[in-house]
Amino acid sequence: MDKPQLLAKANPPTWLKILVIILIGLGIFFRFAHLGQKTYCCDESWTSVAISGHTVAELKQEVSNHQGTIPITIFDKYQHINPDRGVVDTVNYLITSDPQHPPLYYVMVRLWAQVFGDSPTGVRSLSALISLLIFPSVYWLCLELFESPVVGWVAMGLIAVSPLQLFFAQEARQYSLWMVEILVSSAALLRAIRQEKKANWAVYFLTLVLGLYTHLFTVLVMIAHGIYVVIQQQFRFTKTLLNYLLVSIAAFLMLLPWLIVIVTHISTALELTSGFAVKRIDNPFELIAIFLIRVTRILFDLNLTSDIAVFNSLAVEGYLIYSIPALIFSLSLIIYLGYFFAKMPKNKTSLLIFLLGGFPGLLLIISDLIYGGTRSLQVRYQLPLYLSLEIIVAYVLVFQIFQEHNWHIKIPQFIIVGLFIAGLVSDARFFQAENWWTQSDGQFIKETGQVLNQSQRPLLVINDSPVNLGGILTLSHYLPKVRLLRVADDRLLPIAQDYSHIFFMQNNSSLFHQMEQDITYSLKVIQVLNPPPGGLWQFDKIKQT
Incomplete structure (x- = not known):
């Protein structure tokens, strides 16, 4: 029996289950604790404007109507729900003021705030709740990818204590919801390919529609899925490929009303997204180095500095002490993962996780290198890559446990525990912080x-x-x-x-x-x-x- 079969049939050891359950419990605590402690950043303030039902045009008019000095309290009504305005007004804000953001999350948070309040704590609590769905979602995807509950347990443990996951769980934005949809849509695709049933393809269709109406970069996830299906079907036009194309086209057609909104208000969308194109890192090696350093922050993060500051000579020695080992660790991790999967027995489904993370990630890097900008350095755009890396690391560690030589088992076990501890240390740091480096403002x-x-x-x-x-x-x-x-x-x-x-x-x-x-x-x-x-x-x- 080869090692992938051993891995698939193995039951998670009791110590691992107990440890992961404890980590999930701690992860839930950290997600809901101190929700109102950190600075309510600019992006989150725009979320509050959206659920207030007002528009940017109204906000500008309010400012221009005042002669002389203005009390800052005039902005209060743009940060709280207006009882005379409803969900339709929230959608109208997005249409006229922020069209590059589809409406699903903002409709959800508007309805949520009506019940639980529109304070920073109340608004952020929706993201914290949604983030809990990542645990069953990543477990399901690991089962579809590797047929291994052990990998699913380790992946849940890594995600439970990941400082990056914790940050997005406490941000009043759509990214926790998007991560759930990335995981579920990928698992649903594998299920639909494995069991050619209309119900499975319908579930996949639904996850794509929800993903598209949460974040437009879901299109990149769909393309990665499509590349996988083409390769998995050996470049033949099969029934499976036909089903994928029909479902993807149907999901894209469902997005057509919002695409018309974007085209109609293209100047507004470009104005709001041009900042990342203006920012530029002239040296391509610096861009790649910062990208690699940020990879390590999904596992260990002490909130020392923004990585860009290091390369702008704005950092002190302590920051460099963190960044240089992080760069070495990231390079070593990528080289080892490439070597590992080149030598391991072939697993057709594992290709999906590489495409899911690699295609969007590389596309953004190449875009920045050619056209300038720092889109590839925005962690919220690289969530498919970071999710994929967490799953791949979990798989590699579990795979190594089932080596033939007993002494090899202890090494990956110690590494798993070490990664869990590193995540908990990062979470404790996050728990105490008033700001996190990902909130640039x-x-x-x-x-x-x-x-x-x-x-x-x-x-x-x-x-x-x-x-x-x-x-x-x-x-x-x-x-x-x-x-x-x-x-x-x-x-x-x-x-x-x-x-x-x-x-x-x-x-x-x-x-x-x-x-x-x-x-x-x-x-x-x-x-x-x-x-x-x-x-x-x-x-x-x-x-x-």
């Missing part, structure tokens, strides 16, 4: 709030760009007394003399350049974000002697 919002709270009568200058308004929406949760001044780049506005501390979150406005030249003010740079012009600058009124 979280630390900035926190420091901005601290500086403004320490100032007497601060005035914050804003504009009506979506990025700037997103930051102000987030600050509105923490700065109830600050006054705002709207400024347009094409005209200069007078500032009342009773404001001695004036702050800018961007340094490219006409008023900013005017104040730079004003000898009655001194300029202090508080923080500069990458890429510019974002940051925080403070102008202090010079006392006349």
